[in-house]
Amino acid sequence: MKRKADAVATPEPKRSKNPEAAYCDAEPQRDGDxxxxWPASFAAIAAAQAFLRDWYGTSNGCLWSADCSGSAKSGERTLIVPDKDADGLDAGVVLHRTLLLLGHKREEIAVHLPAKHATIHDESEREAMQAKDPKYIIVVDQxxxxxxxxVDSKETxxxxxxxHLSDKFPKDTTVSPSGHA
Incomplete structure (x- = not known):
């Protein structure tokens, strides 16, 4: 027997709460002029560049020139922690491939995806990341x-x-590009 169209219940949307104003609608910070x-303050970009120079083992700016010779520091584990959405995963893949092109060994790169309904700030996730014993952690899109x-390591x-537009970040963390410090 066929159901009548008016007898079919309309399913409820999975997410019923109203989203807050999109971060895109937030007013960006402004410089003295x-x-x-955007995309970040010069200080935030410089801090990210310093982080990458330290990771790469260079102070001569070779990361930003075409004749960069050398390779990533050997034996120092790098942990990539992308968000699990489309832009986070895509950015994580781009970052992974970039690290390989810069000379990092594949076995020295690990990836951590937080558990379902968890964030990198949950104690269980912080412990799981620390258990991978990284020297560097690069968190993408979250x-x-x-x-x-x-993580609770002074060496990492x-x-x-x-x-995402924010002025607050985890303690002792380098931030780019949205860091406005």
């Missing part, structure tokens, strides 16, 4: 909120690369 700071350090350096 009133110009928007992490832009005030929190404890990404963390970089957050995120397009």
């Amino acid at each position: 009133g110009k928007p700071i 992490g832009s909120r005030e929190a404890p350090p990404v 350096r963390s970089l957050i690369i995120d397009h």
